[in-house]
Amino acid sequence: MRFGLLGTGPWAGITHGPALAAHPGAELVGVWGRRPEAAEQLARTLATRPYAEADALIRDVDAVAVALPPDIQAPLAVRAARAGKHLLLDKPVATTPELAREVEAAAAGVASVVFFTLRFADASGAWVDGRAAEGGWLHGRADWFSPVFGGADSPYAASPWRKEKGALWDVGPHALSVLLPVLGDAEEVHAVRGPGDAVHLTLRHAGGALSTATLTMSVPPEASGVAVELRGRAGFAELPGRDEAGPVAAYGRAVDALLEAVRTGTAHPCDVRFARRVTEILATAEGRLSL
Incomplete structure (x- = not known):
């Protein structure tokens, strides 16, 4: 699957980029960032090419991986999903319920996975699944x-x-x-x-x-x-x-999850629907803090 990486900050350079570049089922087509010089530097590190425009990168790929602040991530995710691109997003998907619902609505026709790190880390992910099954x-x-x-x-x-x-x-x-x-x-x-x-x-x-x-x-x-x-x-x-393998290995499993969701058409538990609900709960909590 051809991926475009949107974002050039520390999380993109430490986790998203290396995991995508190393994944056998992914081709990292390019990198876009709000700072062109940072996109050029990260693209060199990852042996791919920088893009000057986000929409140009979106056009050239099958899926976007986003490592940007949540309320910058959300509009880009909407644009990508409306263009038919699958979504590998980061938490929180947005910081307002309205934006999160817009992402969810736009992603109705594509596969999506949101990277909640512990859900994709080997030991903690298995622990959560096991405890949920026990009830x-x-x-x-x-x-x-x-x-x-x-x-x-x-x-x-x-x-x-x-x-x-x-x-x-x-x-x-x-x-x-x-x-x-x-x-x-x-x-x-x-x-x-x-x-x-x-x-x-x-x-x-x-x-x-x-x-x-x-x-x-x-x-x-x-x-x-x-x-x-x-x-x-x-x-x-x-x-x-925490897993000794670190976040790069966990992100690789998130890539696996997106590939599987695309292949089977079955939604992953950590998709944009779940991420939207997380945003709604946190927004409710934020509202309680202002009372």
Whole structure:
């Protein structure tokens, strides 16, 4: 499948680009970015060509992989889907329900996968699927303590959209991508602010299960960590540690998932429909914070 990469930032250079260039089922046709010089540099690194116009790259490919801020990603995804191109997007798909629904509507005739990293990492993805199959979970807890704005040497610390939207929108999708498949859709959402960009969510899920999520990107590196716990009729379960293979391997599995969705016509669980629901829940939480 011929892919075009839209985006030239750290995530595109560290994860999307290398995974696409190495994937045996993908041909990386070219790269487009908002900064032409960055597109030229990344294209050289990936042994492909830079494009001056996004629409020109969209015309030349079968699918687009997008590594851009969510509300820049969404309109480009709409344009690509309306042109009949399959979508490999990143989370969150958008930061307003209206934009997310527009992406979902445009993608009705194409295959789509949204890269929720833990759902495609080998160990954590298998864990989520296994716990969802077991059922009977009554309580969940997800803690995402990231040091991006807390003093870590992170390439994402300079990200304008992350500074503006904070942990709710950057790491919140990770928490929901683990909790929702296991506990069910969130029918009630509450949120309170904490120190820095910290947000604490309380969710009541379909079927009555309860969960909480503490999200922050402003803790010092010594306080960072990710933990997910479930309790229910099956006992206690804890999310395994991060895969040593890293995000490039996980993104390769997302490419596999898109290829399979195209081949079979069967929607993937992490498609734009699921991503739209994640955006709706986070937007509801954001609204609760302003009350």
